[in-house]
Amino acid sequence: MRLRSFQIILWVAATAAVVAFAAVRWWPATEDTAAAASAFTPTFALADSEGRIRTTDEFRGKFLLVFFGFTSCPDVCPTTLSEVAQVMYDLGSDAGSVQPIFISIDPERDRRLGLADYTKAFHPAILGLAGSEAETQAAAASFKIFYEREDDTSSPDGYTMAHSPGLYLLSPDGAWLRQFTYGTPAAEILSDLQSRL
Amino acid sequence: MKHFLLAASLTLSAPAAMACETVTIGDLTVEHAWSKATIGAGRPGVFYVEITNTGSTDDALVGIATPAAGMPMLHETVVQDGIASMPHAMSIPVPAGQSVQLSPGGYHGMLMGLTTALKEGDSFSVTLTFEKAGEVTVNVDVLSLRAEGPDCADAGQ
Numbered sequence: 001m002r003l004r005s006f007q008i009i010l011w012v013a014a015t016a017a018v019v020a021f022a023a024v025r026w027w028p029a030t031e032d033t034a035a036a037a038s039a040f041t042p043t044f045a046l047a048d049s050e051g052r053i054r055t056t057d058e059f060r061g062k063f064l065l066v067f068f069g070f071t072s073c074p075d076v077c078p079t080t081l082s083e084v085a086q087v088m089y090d091l092g093s094d095a096g097s098v099q100p101i102f103i104s105i106d107p108e109r110d111r112r113l114g115l116a117d118y119t120k121a122f123h124p125a126i127l128g129l130a131g132s133e134a135e136t137q138a139a140a141a142s143f144k145i146f147y148e149r150e151d152d153t154s155s156p157d158g159y160t161m162a163h164s165p166g167l168y169l170l171s172p173d174g175a176w177l178r179q180f181t182y183g184t185p186a187a188e189i190l191s192d193l194q195s196r197l
Numbered sequence: 198m199k200h201f202l203l204a205a206s207l208t209l210s211a212p213a214a215m216a217c218e219t220v221t222i223g224d225l226t227v228e229h230a231w232s233k234a235t236i237g238a239g240r241p242g243v244f245y246v247e248i249t250n251t252g253s254t255d256d257a258l259v260g261i262a263t264p265a266a267g268m269p270m271l272h273e274t275v276v277q278d279g280i281a282s283m284p285h286a287m288s289i290p291v292p293a294g295q296s297v298q299l300s301p302g303g304y305h306g307m308l309m310g311l312t313t314a315l316k317e318g319d320s321f322s323v324t325l326t327f328e329k330a331g332e333v334t335v336n337v338d339v340l341s342l343r344a345e346g347p348d349c350a351d352a353g354q
């Protein structure tokens with residue numbers, strides 16, 4: 001009898017522990033996620049092709065379409081930049097509300113090769129930025145994206161860059177809105193933007 | 198209306214005439230060879246093509262050569278766990294009875310050490326080496342930087 005009540009106490013304690021654990025595990029996590037999503041405001045401070053530091057703050061009031069890449073990337077990067085260019089052309093008179101930005105994750109080489117020539121070849125509105133290594137890492141961390149230099153003898157200069165190929169949309173107040181995964185058709189990006197303008 | 202559409206499609210396909218050429222070697226058909234314009238010669242160019250194996254023996258593309266670039270290589274764009282990378286492809290399988298495409302976002306020829314910038318409207322030759330069928334040379338059309346592929350009457354088949 002005493003053993004049984006002891007067992008009951010144990011069960012009650014165990015159940016309470018599970019409930020407490022679940023509460024700790026889930027409640028704050030959910031709040032954290034919600035808070036993080038609403039408070040998530042990516043930032044950058046990076047040089048443009050003329051060496052002027054451009055920051056997220058100066059673009060408040062516009063939607064930002066941000067893409068990380070490198071210009072010695074003939075396959076993935078032109079596909080996304082072409083889509084961004086198409087979106088800008090198709091936005092017509094609304095194009096002024098959207099600022100497309102290309103952030104180099106291979107800044108030293110891209111500065112040497114010339115960033116503006118490259119971005120302008122897709123669309124004149126695309127702003128190419130290439131900061132220092134530390135500034136680039138800070139921008140990537142702020143957008144929660146990954147990039148990495150990989151040594152590769154089958155690539156130009158013996159290395160290539162692995163990177164998150166998504167396209168990121170920020171609201172006019174600078175908050176993260178969403179990502180368009182690699183390969184999202186221009187028409188889909190356009191209609192998403194038009195629904196917000 | 199039909200005549201109008203025919204005229205329109207002829208007009209569209211005219212600039213991409215060479216990309217629409219078909220070259221055969223043994224059981225392999227090679228077509229839709231194209232490239233994109235580059236900004237200067239300091240960045241690599243790209244080479245895309247479609248290969249169909251109508252035979253009953255598997256083959257593989259094992260290399261490319263071109264006068265347009267000092268270091269042409271086969272690559273594959275891989276997007277895994279949200280990260281895009283571009284490893285070297287030792288060989289690209291061309292299985293019996295199947296088609297394989299070198300196309301944006303997948304396999305591609307990476308043309309490093311360009312001898313000159315590639316301009317829209319230019320063309321150059323690429324020699325493909327297959328494991329079994331041997332070598333075949335195709336003409337490659339340089340399309341615009343923003344092109345998604347050649348406009349051939351039979352494209353997308």
Ligand SMILES: [Cu+2]
Nearest residue numbers: 075272283307
């Ligand atoms: Cu490549």
